[in-house]
Amino acid sequence: MSDMHNVPATLLLVDDEPGILSSLNRLLRPAGYTIFTARNGREALAILEQNPVDLVLSDMRMPEMDGAKFLEQVRTNWPGTVRLLLTGYADIASTIDAINRGEIYRYIAKPWDDNDLKLIVRDALESSRLRRENARLLALTQAQNDELRDFNSQLEEKVRQRTAEIEQINSFLNLANERLKQNFLLSIKVFSGLLELRGSHIAGHSRRIAEQARQLAQHMQLDPKTAQDVFCAGLLHDIGKIGFPDGMLQKPPSRLTGEEYAHYRRHTVTGEMALMPLEELKEVGHIVRSHHERFDGQGFPDTLEGEAIPLGARILAVINDYDGLLHGALADKRIPPEQARTMLLNARGKRYDPAIVDAFIDMLSVEVKEVVPEKIIPYLDLQIGMVLARDLENREGMLLLAAGRALDVNLIRHIQTYMRREQHPPAVYIRTDKQTATNTESRTATPSDDEQKGSSPCPA
Known part of the structure; x- marks a missing residue:
């Protein structure tokens, strides 16, 4: 079909009276339409077979084939062609039959008003154009929706494949990272065990401290990062003693000479310095440095007081001394557990943080180790x-x-x-x-x- 905005519309005028065809031709041609004329339905159908037509204006009463039958065939074979009926008789039954069978757009009574007829033709063509444009847009929208659906389906598949690739890569990276962490932990354990080779009385001390410090951190419901740092610090808290003479390692602090005790007081600083190159152990180094500070400010090396002492160091202070009492590292003899607990309680607020002592005693009283x-x-x-x-x-x-x-x-x-x-x-x-x-x-x-x-x- 022609588009009115691009090429002139094509009209087919059908009437058995030459005068009426001539009048219609003179009326509509000035509007720029391309016009075909036919004197009966048979001629009109032949024209339609050979030429695209936008609108048919047909008389009702014609020989051989009336307007109703003719427009019915137009509707069947060229449904996109607009159909108008021109009738000069007040035959309601015939007009209704034409409307039903030919599905005409409008019917026009003879004699017609020229302006009305021109407006009806123009409106019919515009309506047809709008229907065609609407159908075109609907088809275009449907095609674009189909393309978009296909694109989304392909995109989802690509995203799924890419996600699977990323998950696999992440799995490999996590595996490699976990292996590095495991090796790091084993290195720390081996490193902490080097000192224990120097004297049998301290065998297992660092691992006991680390494990019990971790249990206490969990008992106090501290965050996992703090518990992790306390565990590492427990393993490495005595690493600064690696350079002590063998004889000095065998003595409890109470039996050290003045020069030896001065050397002993520097081991926490030495331990922090040994861990300083490892960024992952920065916080652990702070705990190692401060685990001999006292809650009353009388400890070393920085005479920190109260909560100015890192929490992990306050935990280690309690755990370290309790283990030392039980295994004879702080005195010349081993102290029974009940007496060791009493000594911790007596030092609340002086040597140790009262809250941590209370939590440790509570943990010991309810502790049920996994079997x-x-x-x-x-x-x-x-x-x-x-x-x-x-x-x-x-x-x-x-x-x-x-x-x-x-x-x-x-x-x-x-x-x-x-x-x-x-x-x-x-x-x-x-x-x-x-x-x-x-x-x-x-x-x-x-x-x-x-x-x-x-x-x-x-x-x-």
Whole structure:
């Protein structure tokens, strides 16, 4: 069909009276329309077969084929062509029949008013143009919606694929990061164990302090970062003593000479300086430096007082002295637990933070340690996937493997090689809980889960 805004509309005028066709032609041609004329329905249909027509204006009463039948065929074969009926008879039944069968846009009575007829033709063509434009826009919208739907579907698939790739990359990065953290933790444990090689009476001291300090931080419901820092500081709190002479390490502080005691008071600063290059242990270094400060301000090295002392250092002060009393590190003899607790209570507000002493005493009174199902396994019977229930240490208390470590083929080979060299090899405690049994069944000779998952540098 023609677009009125681009090319002139094409009209087909059909009437069996030449005078009426001539009158209609003269009336409508000045508007710029392209006009065809036909004297009957047969001629009109032939014209429609050969030419695109925008509007048909047909008389009602014609020989051979009346206007109703003709317009019905136009509707059937050229539904987009606008249909107008011109009638000179007051035949309501015929007009209604034409309207129903031909679905005409309007009917015009003879004689017509020229202006009315021109307006009717113009309005009919404009209405047809608007319908075509609306249909075009609807089709365009539908096509664009289809394209958008296809694009969204493709985009969702690309996003899904990209998300899966990112998740896989993140998984690899997390695995690598956890391995680094695990190795970092093992390095800290080995580092803290170096000092314990210097004297058997301090074997296991740092690990006991670290574990109990972490338990107290959790009992006090401190945030995980604080518990983590306290645990690390417990492992490393005596690292500044690494340069002490052997004889000095064997003495409790009360038996040190003046020169030795002055040296002893500097070990917290030395410990902080040793940890300073490691950014991850910055806060741990502050705790190590201050764990011999006193709540009343009489401690060292900075004579800090009250809450000016880092919280982790106040926790370590209580835990460190309690362990020292129990194992004879602060005096010439071991102190029973009840007496050690009384000594802590007597020093509330002086040497120790009262709130931390109270929390520690409360923790000791309600503490229920997890019972890990375990059994001793001969080192020659170790299998891939078994998990250590306890730290594996040598006779001097040096950490060989940490509790919770899953055994792979390489670790088993190293353990068995070490055990064969020892006259009195240490016992190997293996977990026997269901989770471990399941892991054992599904293991192959690959790196252990601990090596794959790792942990934070000093997990809380």
